[in-house]
Structure formats: C-alpha cells, structure tokens
Amino acid sequence: MACFWHMSGRTVQMPDALPAQAKLQCVSYSPFDKHQSPFEQPLALRPERMDADLALLAERFDCIRTYSTSGLEGIPELARKHGLKLLMGAWVSADRQQTRQELDTLVRLANANSDIVQAVIVGNETLLRREVTASHLADLIAQVRQAVTVPVTYADVWEFWLKHPEIAPAVDFLTIHLLPYWEDEPSAIEDALHEVEQVRRVFGNAFAPKDILIGETGWPSAGRQRESAVADRINQAAFIRGFVQLANANGWRYNLIEAFDQPWKRASEGTVGGYWGLYDADRQDKGILHGPLSNQPLWPLWLAGSLGLWLLALALGGMPRRLRDIPAHCLIGAVGAISLALWLQALMQDSRNQAELAWALALAALNLVVLLHTSLAHGSRQAWRTPALAWLDAQAPRLLLASGFAGAVMTLGLVFDARYRGFPSTALLLPALAYAYRAVPAYPRQSSLLLALLCAGITPQLYQEGLANHQAVAWALVSLLLALALWRGLRAREPS
Numbered sequence: 398m399a400c401f402w403h404m405s406g407r408t409v410q411m412p413d414a415l416p417a418q419a420k421l422q423c424v425s426y427s428p429f430d431k432h433q434s435p436f437e438q439p440l441a442l443r444p445e446r447m448d449a450d451l452a453l454l455a456e457r458f459d460c461i462r463t464y465s466t467s468g469l470e471g472i473p474e475l476a477r478k479h480g481l482k483l484l485m486g487a488w489v490s491a492d493r494q495q496t497r498q499e500l501d502t503l504v505r506l507a508n509a510n511s512d513i514v515q516a517v518i519v520g521n522e523t524l525l526r527r528e529v530t531a532s533h534l535a536d537l538i539a540q541v542r543q544a545v546t547v548p549v550t551y552a553d554v555w556e557f558w559l560k561h562p563e564i565a566p567a568v569d570f571l572t573i574h575l576l577p578y579w580e581d582e583p584s585a586i587e588d589a590l591h592e593v594e595q596v597r598r599v600f601g602n603a604f605a606p607k608d609i610l611i612g613e614t615g616w617p618s619a620g621r622q623r624e625s626a627v628a629d630r631i632n633q634a635a636f637i638r639g640f641v642q643l644a645n646a647n648g649w650r651y652n653l654i655e656a657f658d659q660p661w662k663r664a665s666e667g668t669v670g671g672y673w674g675l676y677d678a679d680r681q682d683k684g685i686l687h688g689p690l691s692n693q694p695l696w697p698l699w700l701a702g703s704l705g706l707w708l709l710a711l712a713l714g715g716m717p718r719r720l721r722d723i724p725a726h727c728l729i730g731a732v733g734a735i736s737l738a739l740w741l742q743a744l745m746q747d748s749r750n751q752a753e754l755a756w757a758l759a760l761a762a763l764n765l766v767v768l769l770h771t772s773l774a775h776g777s778r779q780a781w782r783t784p785a786l787a788w789l790d791a792q793a794p795r796l797l798l799a800s801g802f803a804g805a806v807m808t809l810g811l812v813f814d815a816r817y818r819g820f821p822s823t824a825l826l827l828p829a830l831a832y833a834y835r836a837v838p839a840y841p842r843q844s845s846l847l848l849a850l851l852c853a854g855i856t857p858q859l860y861q862e863g864l865a866n867h868q869a870v871a872w873a874l875v876s877l878l879l880a881l882a883l884w885r886g887l888r889a890r891e892p893s
Contacts, residue, residue, distance in 0.1 A: 398704055398731050406696025409631050413687040414641040421641060421686075423460035423484060424675065425613065425655035426450065428469065431678040434661035440468040448475055453680060454656055455479040462612070462652045464488060464521050466502035473510035482515045484612075484652060486552070489520030489537060491528040500537065504544045516548040517541060518572060518612070524557045524564075531561040538567040552612040555596050558604075565604055572612035573600060576654075577636075578669075583626035585865075589616070590639045597649060608650070614640060615654040618683060619746050620669025621819040625865040628669050629692045634685045637675070667817025668747045699738050706768075707734035714772025715782060725834060726775040733768040733827040737761065740823040747819055760803060760824045767796055771831045793837035797886050800828035801847035804879045808854035811872070815861060820872040829875055832882035839886025848883040851876050 462484040487503040548569035577589035616636035662670030862869035
C-alpha cells in the first residue's frame with residue numbers, strides 16, 4: 398500500500414516554462430467563481446474577483462484573452478491597471494440579437510481602449526458548433542473590421558479553417574486552436590508537441606503571408622484517458638512547458654488555455670472540461686509552469702487514510718481462522734482501501750450535480766459494506782462478529798446484485814455515450830474481487846441479465862477506446878472480474 402501511494406505521488410523534475418522573471422505571452426481568462434457558470438442569467442460577476450484575478454495573472458503573463466463582452470465591460474480598465482494587454486472576444490451564436498449586442502460592445506470597447514486591445518476576436522468555434530454559416534460569419538467580421546482600428550480575427554479549431562478557407566481573406570490574421578488531447582485521433586503526450594509543430598507549419602505555409610495566432614493550446618490535468626492521451630498534472634506541465642519553449646524557438650504567437658480551472662465546463666465536456674487551468678478553481682497555483690510536480694501531492698494523507706481503513710477492517714474482522722486465508726484477507730483489504738480512496742478522489746473531481754454525487758456516494762457506501770463483509774467472512778467467529786456476519790451473509794446477494802447493476806449501467810454508458818464518461822474501475826474493483834474469490838448466492842434471472850450485459854459490453858468498449866487506453870483496459874478487466882463473481886454466484890445456491 399505504501400509503495401502504491403509513494404509511486405503515485407512521486408515527484409517529477411522538468412525544465413521550467415520560462416526563467417523566473419520572464420512572462421508568457423497570453424492566457425484565456427474566464428471570470429467565474431468556483432460555483433458560477435455563464436449559463437446563470439443574469440450574470441453576477443464580481444469586479445473584486447476580476448481585479449484579484451488580473452493582478453495574479455499579471456505576474457506571469459503579458460496578455461489575457463476573453464471570449465465575450467457580456468459582464469466584462471470593465472475588463473479593459475482592470476487590464477490597464479495591471480499592465481495587461483487584451484485579446485478581446487465577442488461571442489457569436491445563432492441568437493442574432495445577442496450577437497449584435499456582443500459585437501456593438503466589442504467595437505465600442507476596442508475603439509475606447511486601442512492602447513491595450515491588441516486585437517478583437519469575432520466568434521469562437523462558431524463554425525464548429527454550426528451556429529452560423531461561413532458567409533454570414535465573414536459578413537460579421539467585415540462589419541467589425543470596418544468599425545475598429547485594431548486587427549480583427551476569428552478563432553476556431555484548425556480543421557475548420559481548412560474546411561472554410563473563405564474566412565481567411567476576411568481577417569487580419571488567423572487564430573487556430575491546437576488541442577492534441579481533443580483530436581479525433583488523440584496524441585500521447587510524447588507526440589503532442591510534434592503534432593502541434595506540424596499543424597503550425599502547414600498553416601504558416603498555406604495561408605502566408607497572413608500571420609497565425611495559436612489561440613488555444615493546452616492539456617488537461619484530470620479526466621478520462623482518450624486512446625493514448627492521459628490527462629494528469631505531470632502531462633499538463635510537460636505539454637505546457639515544452640510548448641512554450643517550442644513557440645519561443647520558432648517565434649510563434651500563442652495563447653494558453655486556460656488561466657483557472659472551470660468546473661462549470663464539466664456539464665458539457667465531462668470531468669476533463671473542468672481541469673485545463675494553470676491555477677485551480679480556488680486560484681491556487683497547480684505548479685504547471687515551474688518547479689517539480691506530482692500527480693498526488695497529498696499522497697501521504699491518502700496513504701494514512703487508506704492504511705487506517707485497512708487496519709480498521711482487519712481489526713473488525715479478526716485474525717483469519719486458517720493460515721491459507723491470511724494472504725487473500727490482507728490483499729482484498731488493501732485493494733479495497735486503496736480503491737475506495739481513489740474513488741473518493743474521483744467523486745470530488747467528477748460529480749457535476751446532486752444526482753451524480755448521490756450515485757458516487759452510494760457506490761462508496763457499497764464498498765464499505767463489502768469491505769466489512771469480506772473482513773468478517775475471513776476472520777474469527779467471536780462475540781458480535783458471528784451475528785454481524787450472519788446478517789451480512791443474508792445481504793450478500795443484494796450486494797452482488799447492486800454491484801452487477803452498477804457495472805451494467807456504467808458499461809452501457811461507456812458503449813453508447815463514452816466521449817465524456819470516465820472509467821469507474823475503482824468503484825467496483827473491491828466487490829468484483831471479493832465476490833469472485835468468495836462466491837455468494839445470486840438471484841438467477843437478474844444476475845443472468847447483468848452478466849450478459851457486462852460480457853457484451855467489454856469488446857465494443859475496448860474497440861472504441863483502443864488497447865492503448867490503459868484506463869479502458871482496466872475497466873474491461875474489472876468487468877470480467879465482476880462477470881466472474883456473478884457467474885460464480887449463479888452456480889452457488891439460490892438466495893432465500
């Protein structure tokens with residue numbers, strides 16, 4: 398157990414993004430507090446929050462990029478106060494009235510603050526979202542271009558510039574988004590910078606002499622794995638630091654995504670959407686830009702917690718009656734304690750609403766009961782332990798059924814709607830292992846159906862994700878183990 402947590406929390410050394418006193422070019426900024434969202438109307442943005450945010454960002458960056466003018470009319474004044482330049486954006490959508498308000502405000506703010514507004518961005522990934530046509534977007538860009546004195550651009554994923562080359566003549570320079578994690582064929586961290594370099598070279602040649610701004614690039618620090626692309630802090634730091642050095646060596650203009658983690662993005666992008674920030678949602682430095690880094694900086698606390706839970710389970714269960722049961726007793730307890738700790742971490746990162754939180758807590762409670770049941774089943778039969786074990790034995794078919802049901806639901810989700818779902822291996826590893834090792838009676842009809850669903854989902858899930866996705870492979874193995882537990886339960890006597 399100590400070895401697992403120590404390896405998980407190992408510190409990695411890597412070169413800093415820039416020397417201590419140097420500043421990065423630009424970073425995407427959204428002004429929302431931890432529990433806020435742009436979907437809350439009317440917006441209740443706090444000027445004091447934005448003031449503190451820009452003061453913090455001014456220590457590391459020369460510029461910030463915004464995406465909307467709604468509620469951000471005071472940003473130019475705050476940026477000037479803290480010595481920051483602006484890439485100011487207007488949100489272009491299918492709502493023409495709202496779009497017109499955004500553009501009118503953009504023009505007014507750009508003309509009044511041309512000393513700090515480096516450029517204006519008319520729309521962000523609007524073509525990707527299919528909210529306007531390319532011709533209509535080009536007209537909007539032309540209108541803004543005639544009305545302002547600063548350069549005008551449009552921002553989208555790089556493929557959409559190739560699909561709609563007619564937009565290029567309408568802008569002063571191209572703003573492209575390069576996010577290797579989100580590509581249709583995601584890149585492993587080892588290949589991500591090479592992909593960025595290749596795409597940037599293609600654009601530099603294809604659209605010359607127009608300049609190119611890499612308007613978004615970055616890597617998430619948490620969330621599901623996509624093929625070989627792993628989201629964690631070390632990979633985020635490796636990408637950001639490597640990219641900054643690559644950009645400086647090639648003289649590229651760039652904007653990093655993003656300043657602060659945005660929990661509200663989890664609703665539309667899954668867990669990973671909320672963890673692209675260089676700072677967390679509480680404005681604490683994640684250590685992405687400089688210094689040594691760990692994916693589990695609090696690993697000693699998690700070790701203490703899981704070790705305490707394991708020892709408690711051993712104490713409650715008592716010493717195994719048979720020597721041959723001791724290794725299994727200790728292993729299952731240790732695996733259960735570790736997987737429960739990891740599931741609690743995932744619960745805090747992933748839960749987007751009360752329903753998901755309730756589901757995650759229910760699975761955590763299931764693990765606790767299974768851990769107690771397993772400990773008592775292998776331990777001595779003394780005092781209160783015998784009636785407690787008898788009661789848990791009576792509940793075991795329900796515990797197995799609940800585990801199978803959770804596994805089947807999660808499998809169906811990963812087969813039919815997988816893009817933004819995480820892999821819940823740690824939620825069901827303990828029940829699968831415990832009841833595969835020690836069979837408990839299963840309800841025949843229900844368990845047969847769940848067994849069939851689990852087995853049917855393994856192959857398509859692996860086919861979609863690829864064998865390079867070790868999180869998908871781990872879930873397939875847990876599914877097989879849970880299927881084995883159900884099969885063994887069906888061969889045991891039928892529960893009363």
